[in-house]
Amino acid sequence: xxxxxxxxxxxxxxFAKLPGIGKKTALRLVLHLIRREESExxxxxxxxxxxxxxxxxCASCHNISDTPSCTICANPLRNHALICVVENIRxxxxxxxxxxxxxxxxxxxxxxxxxxxxxPDKLQIDSLVERVTNIQQxxxxxxxxxxxxxxxxxxxxxxxxxxLPVKITTIARGIAFGGELEYADELTLAKSISNRIPVxxxxxxx
Amino acid sequence: xxxxxxxxxxxxxxFAKLPGIGKKTALRLVLHLIRREESExxxxxxxxxxxxxxxxxCASCHNISDTPSCTICANPLRNHALICVVENIRxxxxxxxxxxxxxxxxxxxxxxxxxxxxxPDKLQIDSLVERVTNIQQxxxxxxxxxxxxxxxxxxxxxxxxxxLPVKITTIARGIAFGGELEYADELTLAKSISNRIPVxxxxxxx
Numbered sequence: 001x002x003x004x005x006x007x008x009x010x011x012x013x014x015f016a017k018l019p020g021i022g023k024k025t026a027l028r029l030v031l032h033l034i035r036r037e038e039s040e041x042x043x044x045x046x047x048x049x050x051x052x053x054x055x056x057x058c059a060s061c062h063n064i065s066d067t068p069s070c071t072i073c074a075n076p077l078r079n080h081a082l083i084c085v086v087e088n089i090r091x092x093x094x095x096x097x098x099x100x101x102x103x104x105x106x107x108x109x110x111x112x113x114x115x116x117x118x119x120p121d122k123l124q125i126d127s128l129v130e131r132v133t134n135i136q137q138x139x140x141x142x143x144x145x146x147x148x149x150x151x152x153x154x155x156x157x158x159x160x161x162x163x164l165p166v167k168i169t170t171i172a173r174g175i176a177f178g179g180e181l182e183y184a185d186e187l188t189l190a191k192s193i194s195n196r197i198p199v200x201x202x203x204x205x206x
Numbered sequence: 207x208x209x210x211x212x213x214x215x216x217x218x219x220x221f222a223k224l225p226g227i228g229k230k231t232a233l234r235l236v237l238h239l240i241r242r243e244e245s246e247x248x249x250x251x252x253x254x255x256x257x258x259x260x261x262x263x264c265a266s267c268h269n270i271s272d273t274p275s276c277t278i279c280a281n282p283l284r285n286h287a288l289i290c291v292v293e294n295i296r297x298x299x300x301x302x303x304x305x306x307x308x309x310x311x312x313x314x315x316x317x318x319x320x321x322x323x324x325x326p327d328k329l330q331i332d333s334l335v336e337r338v339t340n341i342q343q344x345x346x347x348x349x350x351x352x353x354x355x356x357x358x359x360x361x362x363x364x365x366x367x368x369x370l371p372v373k374i375t376t377i378a379r380g381i382a383f384g385g386e387l388e389y390a391d392e393l394t395l396a397k398s399i400s401n402r403i404p405v406x407x408x409x410x411x412x
Binding site for chain 1: 207208209210211212213214216217220221224226227231234236237238239240242244247248249250251252253254255256257258259260261269270271272276277278294295296298299302303
């Protein structure tokens with residue numbers, strides 16, 4: 001692309017650095033911003049600069065936070081003995097958006113994946129073990145993606161916790177609500193049969 | 207989506223105001239920015255704020271510009287008697303990127319479209335007529351999208367110029383290079399036959 005304005009070219013190049021945004025999309029977004037009020041555009045750029053400058057991570061669960069302790073960890077109404085272990089912040093947002101979980105989180109910051117060079121030492125595992133050590137009758141729910149890396153991570157952390165009186169569970173894997181049996185992969189279908197649940201229990205929970 | 211951070215929520219909402227960017231994409235972009243260096247993020251937000259604050263439009267062709275006259279209009283090596291009329295700035299960038307056009311532009315800022323409430327008075331038509339009046343042996347090339355609105359605009363402007371000794375042309379419409387005849391629409395195919403060009407001319411221009 002050939003631009004007649006250095007300001008335009010600069011803004012397009014900055015947008016095109018974002019993941020999944022090509023030059024043409026970047027140009028479309030930038031030309032949209034030019035048509036907006038200057039105050040609105042400043043609001044946009046300020047929001048991004050402020051986020052990067054002021055963002056903190058919760059000292060306890062490593063979730064993104066505006067304060068030293070995040071709003072979930074600081075909430076006395078939540079069950080602090082029920083810890084949901086997730087890979088990243090997006091997972092916290094996804095589970096919070098269900099409005100069904102009343103425990104707290106622990107964000108690992110990734111998943112054990114030797115092929116990608118991510119070993120257990122790069123993840124927030126030690127701090128999880130430390131948290132659990134200080135809680136009476138803790139329960140840990142692993143809410144990791146159902147794949148090899150997720151299972152490896154569950155196995156690794158599980159072994160680290162064997163000496164502690166903690167209950168360890170994982171989110172149910174099965175046929176998604178609205179899904180169709182015939183299109184489910186074999187592993188999921190097999191697991192959903194071997195982990196079948198009593199109908200009275202199913203009716204109660206739905 | 208439920209966020210535990212107001213800073214995060216604010217940045218995601220600002221991104222989601224952009225066209226074609228939903229909440230999930232906005233979140234992905236924002237989380238990407240958090241992982242980048244603060245200096246890089248400031249560079250991003252500054253580029254956007256500076257663009258909106260300092261951008262000008264060329265007094266002659268209405269193209270986007272850093273200076274009162276854009277780099278194309280200010281270039282003495284370009285043919286100022288050959289004016290390519292386009293709908294918007296994206297079209298200027300597209301044609302400039304071919305590196306084949308040595309004339310200048312005139313950005314209408316839209317296209318005549320009564321259904322969308324865009325009449326001729328909202329477009330830079332008077333300034334085009336004024337430009338042409340001051341040029342000896344001008345040629346105007348209409349490079350508008352081939353549809354009803356484009357044709358209406360060409361007809362309207364053409365009538366405004368009848369009293370002037372100006373040559374008026376439009377970009378060729380036909381089967382795109384690499385396109386396949388059998389998938390071309392009937393109108394394009396018919397036009398490409400009625401506007402057929404001598405082979406010697408075709409070979410010279412390619």
